[in-house]
Amino acid sequence: MTQSDSGPAKPGPSLWARVQSSAIEQLHIRLESLIVLLVLGAIMSVLSPYFLSVSNFMNIFLATATIGVLAIAATFILGSGGLDLSLGSVMGFAGVVGAWVAVTAGLPTGIAVIATIGAGALAGFVNGIIITRAFVPAFIVTLGMLGIARGLALVINNGAAIYGLPPAMVYLGQGRPMGIPMPVIIFIGTAIVMHILLAYTRYGRHTLAIGDSENAARTAGINVSRLRLSLYTLSGALAGLAGLIFATRVNAGDPTAGLTYELTAITAAIIGGTNLFGGRASILGTMIGALIMGVLQNGLNLLAVQSYYQQMAIGAVLILAVFIDQWQVRKESRV
Amino acid sequence: MTLLNITKVSKAFGPVSVLHGVDMSVDRGEVVGLVGDNGAGKSTLMKIVTGMYTADAGEITLDGQDILGNTPGERRRMGIEMIYQDLALARQQDVSANIFLGREPQKKVLGMNFVDKATMRREAQAMIDRLGARLPAINRPVGSFSGGQQQSVAIARALTFDPKLVIMDEPTAALAVREVQGVLDLIRQLKSEGIGVILISHRLNDVLSVTDRIVVLNHGRAAANLTTAETNMTEVVSAIVGGADMDHAAAHEARG
Numbered sequence: 001m002t003q004s005d006s007g008p009a010k011p012g013p014s015l016w017a018r019v020q021s022s023a024i025e026q027l028h029i030r031l032e033s034l035i036v037l038l039v040l041g042a043i044m045s046v047l048s049p050y051f052l053s054v055s056n057f058m059n060i061f062l063a064t065a066t067i068g069v070l071a072i073a074a075t076f077i078l079g080s081g082g083l084d085l086s087l088g089s090v091m092g093f094a095g096v097v098g099a100w101v102a103v104t105a106g107l108p109t110g111i112a113v114i115a116t117i118g119a120g121a122l123a124g125f126v127n128g129i130i131i132t133r134a135f136v137p138a139f140i141v142t143l144g145m146l147g148i149a150r151g152l153a154l155v156i157n158n159g160a161a162i163y164g165l166p167p168a169m170v171y172l173g174q175g176r177p178m179g180i181p182m183p184v185i186i187f188i189g190t191a192i193v194m195h196i197l198l199a200y201t202r203y204g205r206h207t208l209a210i211g212d213s214e215n216a217a218r219t220a221g222i223n224v225s226r227l228r229l230s231l232y233t234l235s236g237a238l239a240g241l242a243g244l245i246f247a248t249r250v251n252a253g254d255p256t257a258g259l260t261y262e263l264t265a266i267t268a269a270i271i272g273g274t275n276l277f278g279g280r281a282s283i284l285g286t287m288i289g290a291l292i293m294g295v296l297q298n299g300l301n302l303l304a305v306q307s308y309y310q311q312m313a314i315g316a317v318l319i320l321a322v323f324i325d326q327w328q329v330r331k332e333s334r335v
Numbered sequence: 336m337t338l339l340n341i342t343k344v345s346k347a348f349g350p351v352s353v354l355h356g357v358d359m360s361v362d363r364g365e366v367v368g369l370v371g372d373n374g375a376g377k378s379t380l381m382k383i384v385t386g387m388y389t390a391d392a393g394e395i396t397l398d399g400q401d402i403l404g405n406t407p408g409e410r411r412r413m414g415i416e417m418i419y420q421d422l423a424l425a426r427q428q429d430v431s432a433n434i435f436l437g438r439e440p441q442k443k444v445l446g447m448n449f450v451d452k453a454t455m456r457r458e459a460q461a462m463i464d465r466l467g468a469r470l471p472a473i474n475r476p477v478g479s480f481s482g483g484q485q486q487s488v489a490i491a492r493a494l495t496f497d498p499k500l501v502i503m504d505e506p507t508a509a510l511a512v513r514e515v516q517g518v519l520d521l522i523r524q525l526k527s528e529g530i531g532v533i534l535i536s537h538r539l540n541d542v543l544s545v546t547d548r549i550v551v552l553n554h555g556r557a558a559a560n561l562t563t564a565e566t567n568m569t570e571v572v573s574a575i576v577g578g579a580d581m582d583h584a585a586a587h588e589a590r591g
Contacts, residue, residue, distance in 0.1 A: 196449075200449045200450055200452075201448065201449060201450060202439050202441065202448070202450055205428075205432065205436075205439060205450060206436075206437070208425075208427075208428065209425045209428060209432070209436055212425035212426060212427045212428055213423065213424065213425045213426065215421070215423050216423045216424055216425040216433070216436065217425070217436065217437070218387065218407070219385070219387065219407070219417070219419060219423040220408075220411075220423075220436040220437035220438075221406065221407045221408025221409070221410075221411045221412075221437045221438075222408070222436070222437050223406075223408075275427070279425065279426075279427035279428070280427050
């Protein structure tokens with residue numbers, strides 16, 4: 001940057017605007033969500049003496065891991081202009097499949113792990129095929145899958161949970177290498193890989209491009225339906241991974257696991273700055289969004305608020321987040 | 336030397352027949368105007384050339400090579416670029432993302448391919464500078480730009496990868512007078528570089544001033560193939576409207 005010393009100093013953008021734009025550019029996050037997280041944390045630590053401790057932070061991360069992985073899936077799908085309402089059901093379905101393979105069929109842990117993630121990927125692939133080949137709207141297809149996957153999860157073991165996973169598998173949910181819970185390690189690892197995929201590869205850029213303007217992507221020679229199919233498959237696989245984390249943590253394939261989790265996952269993605277209508281998304285933002293949901297739930301737990309009210313709070317936060325997003329879009333838009 | 340050769344191309348959408356065996360060709364360094372009434376089949380024909388639509392019958396060659404079996408992405412790589420009337424930009428993405436969409440330069444890190452953002456930004460800036468376009472910033476979403484600025488981005492996207500043929504669909508329809516001259520100058524520059532240009536436009540004055548030949552489509556047929564130097568407004572309008580009420584229409588166009 002060179003500046004002539006004779007001319008009058010031009011009024012540059014304000015410091016806040018510059019910090020904001022570099023945060024969006026370099027880190028792909030919205031600063032507002034980070035501030036909300038910090039403020040929420042500050043309020044909680046005032047309200048509850050138990051909040052501000054390493055073990056409680058570990059609890060928050062542990063409780064956020066499942067939702068966080070689902071929220072990463074929601075980020076990709078929303079960013080591509082799609083919608084996946086079946087995340088929670090597919091997660092429950094995949095968990096039961098994994099437990100069935102490991103316990104009922106008695107197959108090795110490695111195969112059970114692959115089966116769990118594979119069951120999720122298969123459900124996502126079916127979503128993707130119907131959306132891209134039969135042209136049924138994603139809202140309808142994934143709403144249908146929400147019912148189908150939940151029903152399948154219940155059918156597999158007549159509605160009962162499958163208990164008693166092998167120790168190697170339980171380690172994935174309850175192990176603590178170096179004191180860090182395995183679900184947290186899986187969650188953070190997944191987030192890093194997915195962040196790189198979204199922000200620094202052609203796959204990620206094309207995902208946002210089809211969410212922004214399918215027409216622009218198509219004229220640029222991008223195979224839109226193949227990309228969408230792969231995205232729904234990826235979303236299902238991540239739901240399967242979330243199912244694996246949950247099942248191994250509670251040591252059971254529970255057919256009711258993940259009920260209404262899609263609500264929290266989509267909320268977390270949107271709080272993190274993902275555009276509900278596609279074209280803009282960030283995994284780091286989603287991480288912050290997921291942690292906001294985690295802190296909210298953890299804080300309400302510590303304050304002994306009934307879980308019914310927590311459900312209401314999550315719903316209200318979703319509407320509020322979309323309201324703020326739309327309000328900002330209207331403010332910034334020229335047309 | 337023939338660059339693009341379209342032979343007997345037909346296309347129907349369900350029961351509606353849009354193109355009935357259209358012939359057309361473009362040489363290197365030649366500017367061909369493609370004119371016709373709304374619904375004459377201009378955009379459909381061009382979308383068949385770019386691969387957005389498939390042809391029901393006929394043949395299209397680029398440098399003598401049949402291209403109808405190629406995907407839109409492959410045809411772009413072969414050198415066919417189109418600037419769409421609606422510009423086909425991804426409005427939330429920045430300038431360099433739009434220019435390089437589908438062709439992002441990559442660099443290998445640990446054996447994996449990552450998008451080379453620094454190169455993208457540098458080359459996008461160079462292209463914008465070469466076009467003499469004034470944009471607020473290269474890293475802003477293009478949806479925040481004015482219509483003329485967005486047009487510059489769409490043009491930059493078409494010219495960055497050394498095209499052989501550039502198709503422009505109503506590039507001047509939404510522009511101010513000064514910007515129209517910029518686009519016409521650009522077309523002349525492309526011609527001088529040996530690039531073939533197809534210009535779709537309703538503004539016949541622009542077409543007459545910048546093209547070498549004018550192909551008139553009328554109800555899905557190539558109704559006329561006129562050499563611009565030897566024709567005039569009346570003849571072009573007559574071919575467009577098919578003889579009906581042509582003096583009146585020509586007089587209207589001549590008034591501009």
